[in-house]
Amino acid sequence: MSAPRTLPASRTALTAVLLGALVLLAVATLASVTVGTRVLSPAETFAGLLGHEGVAATVIWELRLPRTLLGLLVGCALGVAGVLAQAVTRNPLADPGLLGISAGGAVAVVAGSAFLGLGAGIPRVLLALAGAALATAAVYLFASRSPEGLTPVNMTLAGMAMTAFLAAAVSATVLLSASTMDQYRFWVVGALDLPDPAVLLPAIPPAVAGAILAMVVSGSLNALALGDDTAAALGVAVVRTRLLAGAAVVLLSGTAVALAGPIAFVGLVIPHIARALVGTDVRRVLALSAVLGPLLLVTADVVGRLVARPAEVQVGVVTALLGTPFFIWLTRRAKERAQ
Amino acid sequence: MPRAVSATVAALVLGAALLTGCGPTDDSGTGDNKSNVATGQEGFADVRELAAQLGTDAAPGEFPRTVRNLVANEEVGETEIPAKPERVVVLDTGELDNMAALGIEPVGIAHPADVGMAPDYLDVGDAVDLGAYDALDLEQIKNLEPDLILGTSLRIDDDELKRKLQEIAPTVLAPRPGVLWKENFLLNAAAVGEEERAQELLDAYEERAAEVGAAVTEANGGTAPTISMLRFMAGQIRLYANDSFIGIVLADAGLPRPETEDIADLAVEISAEEITLAEGDWLLWGTYGEPDSTEQAAVVDGPLWDQVPAVANRGVVREVPDETWYLGLGVAGAELVLDDLEAIAADQR
Numbered sequence: 001m002s003a004p005r006t007l008p009a010s011r012t013a014l015t016a017v018l019l020g021a022l023v024l025l026a027v028a029t030l031a032s033v034t035v036g037t038r039v040l041s042p043a044e045t046f047a048g049l050l051g052h053e054g055v056a057a058t059v060i061w062e063l064r065l066p067r068t069l070l071g072l073l074v075g076c077a078l079g080v081a082g083v084l085a086q087a088v089t090r091n092p093l094a095d096p097g098l099l100g101i102s103a104g105g106a107v108a109v110v111a112g113s114a115f116l117g118l119g120a121g122i123p124r125v126l127l128a129l130a131g132a133a134l135a136t137a138a139v140y141l142f143a144s145r146s147p148e149g150l151t152p153v154n155m156t157l158a159g160m161a162m163t164a165f166l167a168a169a170v171s172a173t174v175l176l177s178a179s180t181m182d183q184y185r186f187w188v189v190g191a192l193d194l195p196d197p198a199v200l201l202p203a204i205p206p207a208v209a210g211a212i213l214a215m216v217v218s219g220s221l222n223a224l225a226l227g228d229d230t231a232a233a234l235g236v237a238v239v240r241t242r243l244l245a246g247a248a249v250v251l252l253s254g255t256a257v258a259l260a261g262p263i264a265f266v267g268l269v270i271p272h273i274a275r276a277l278v279g280t281d282v283r284r285v286l287a288l289s290a291v292l293g294p295l296l297l298v299t300a301d302v303v304g305r306l307v308a309r310p311a312e313v314q315v316g317v318v319t320a321l322l323g324t325p326f327f328i329w330l331t332r333r334a335k336e337r338a339q
Numbered sequence: 340m341p342r343a344v345s346a347t348v349a350a351l352v353l354g355a356a357l358l359t360g361c362g363p364t365d366d367s368g369t370g371d372n373k374s375n376v377a378t379g380q381e382g383f384a385d386v387r388e389l390a391a392q393l394g395t396d397a398a399p400g401e402f403p404r405t406v407r408n409l410v411a412n413e414e415v416g417e418t419e420i421p422a423k424p425e426r427v428v429v430l431d432t433g434e435l436d437n438m439a440a441l442g443i444e445p446v447g448i449a450h451p452a453d454v455g456m457a458p459d460y461l462d463v464g465d466a467v468d469l470g471a472y473d474a475l476d477l478e479q480i481k482n483l484e485p486d487l488i489l490g491t492s493l494r495i496d497d498d499e500l501k502r503k504l505q506e507i508a509p510t511v512l513a514p515r516p517g518v519l520w521k522e523n524f525l526l527n528a529a530a531v532g533e534e535e536r537a538q539e540l541l542d543a544y545e546e547r548a549a550e551v552g553a554a555v556t557e558a559n560g561g562t563a564p565t566i567s568m569l570r571f572m573a574g575q576i577r578l579y580a581n582d583s584f585i586g587i588v589l590a591d592a593g594l595p596r597p598e599t600e601d602i603a604d605l606a607v608e609i610s611a612e613e614i615t616l617a618e619g620d621w622l623l624w625g626t627y628g629e630p631d632s633t634e635q636a637a638v639v640d641g642p643l644w645d646q647v648p649a650v651a652n653r654g655v656v657r658e659v660p661d662e663t664w665y666l667g668l669g670v671a672g673a674e675l676v677l678d679d680l681e682a683i684a685a686d687q688r
Contacts, residue, residue: 037613059643063612310613
């Protein structure tokens with residue numbers, strides 16, 4: 001075991017990194033409202049940004065802006081959920097996508113609409129949250145009942161098995177209900193072209209609740225990183241911290257799934273990038289991940305709109321394509337360190 | 340830290356490179372070269388030439404006869420049909436429509452994956468559903484003991500599959516559906532020995548198309564309206580152009596198309612943001628398959644819809660049945676398209 005990376009310790013360095021990330025996020029946000037499948041000339045874009053009349057203004061303010069806001073919200077939720085999941089399980093591979101949590105939310109939404117006829121809006125958000133919670137509990141149970149106990153590897157294996165199983169359930173449900181590839185892609189890969197804006201409002205309370213919980217437990221999670229016994233000796237209520245952090249992960253990833261489907265890798269990649277930049281303090285990593293998450297997602301969405309015009313590549317595909325090489329590099333680095 | 344950052348950047352760049360590599364190089368937004376649905380395995384330039392070589396030299400009603408058709412991709416060969424077929428298998432909606440127009444009930448029907456065995460406007464009797472045409476069960480076709488199989492080379496775009504079908508029964512394949520729908524009708528009719536009846540039906544259709552076109556022009560105040568043909572499909576929005584079934588029908592009616600759609604291609608693919616490219620005086624739209632899996636709702640109820648020229652200028656904006664306007668691909672469907680056009684014209688008076 002090497003010592004945790006705790007590089008830029010000073011507050012100014014942290015502030016500089018945060019500001020830099022915020023500037024990049026502002027650039028990505030601007031790109032997201034000005035770039036899309038319809039090519040607007042610089043003059044049209046400028047007029048559209050300033051005015052409220054005409055095709056360019058409608059495209060920018062009524063089609064691209066809601067989608068961009070959605071990307072910001074979902075990216076933020078996934079980035080924060082990833083940090084919490086990795087801290088609470090002390091597992092660098094933890095991610096709502098890999099642990100089966102997102103797949104749980106997706107399967108609940110798909111089954112609810114296919115078998116119970118539950119539509120968009122509040123039911124979808126509730127279904128996604130319930131599915132995410134059930135999948136989390138199931139993965140936790142499977143992993144903790146294995147002979148070696150709750151090791152990172154067991155947790156990852158249980159989560160991957162759960163993801164594979166639930167993704168198969170989603171495929172079966174969607175394909176059997178005679179829907180086409182498009183819905184299939186949404187609920188297996190994830191996308192930001194929200195099929196129904198009615199979901200946006202009911203998704204905000206759980207997202208905010210998750211964010212508040214995340215802030216509340218972040219201090220205790222630092223202690224948890226030292227091991228359960230040390231944390232307990234430091235006066236941290238280990239079980240309560242775990243439960244609260246777990247609840248925050250469920251709230252945040254459930255919301256993300258209800259809004260954009262099971263987008264993978266944002267929750268995995270972002271905390272690692274954040275730790276590389278600001279060290280291992282959970283509060284700092286959380287703050288930076290809340291900016292880097294939407295940065296990655298919004299950027300991936302812009303890329304997805306451009307590469308296959310006039311069709312779009314779903315953002316979930318783009319994040320997976322960007323995330324996979326990182327994942328491979330990460331596991332290789334972990335192996336090197338172990339040797 | 341630098342190592343971590345550089346590796347991350349490398350990974351991101353690699354991912355982006357992979358993505359761009361996957362994307363099509365043509366970003367003009369007009370072609371649809373990703374999918375052979377739009378431009379076909381054969382180019383449009385020679386597809387009519389190809390179709391002109393097909394058919395039979397047999398006297399009307401005479402059997403046995405040989406029918407020239409596509410026995411392999413872009414290869415014209417002869418299929419021998421020993422007697423007037425009675426058990427016909429059709430591999431797409433166009434062939435089904437053609438047989439129905441000639442009063443023949445097929446014994447087996449294959450169809451597009453996202454819709455049922457036959458459009459509602461066709462009565463298929465007790466024909467067997469053979470499933471999607473891109474997942475044919477040859478065993479099932481064989482068990483029907485057909486004496487003729489009708490399809491298009493585009494749908495059966497594998498030479499091995501073409502050969503296997505020929506082994507089951509005499510198979511007659513036209514080049515592609517849509518743009519050649521009239522040629523295909525005559526070819527299918529030649530295979531069942533009803534060429535004279537088919538020509539009569541086509542002549543009657545063409546005469547009526549001209550009349551309906553005149554009625555539309557009159558209803559529009561004496562000038563022919565340009566007509567935009569919009570179609571929502573899963574993951575695609577298309578403006579249908581001249582080399583499509585509906586493009587041919589509108590041309591037969593003498594009705595002009597807006598500039599974007601007045602091209603020698605099946606369709607122009609657009610995105611939801613580009614919906615205002617549907618510039619016709621009239622806008623007629625249809626949806627293939629489940630509306631929920633297309634962007635129909637997001638576009639038709641969306642913020643840009645009011646700025647589509649036909650909507651903004653209070654021109655004719657109508658939903659039309661997808662199964663006749665886009666899917667039927669035969670003379671029976673074309674007659675129903677003319678019925679609809681006539682009704683719209685009557686409403687405008």
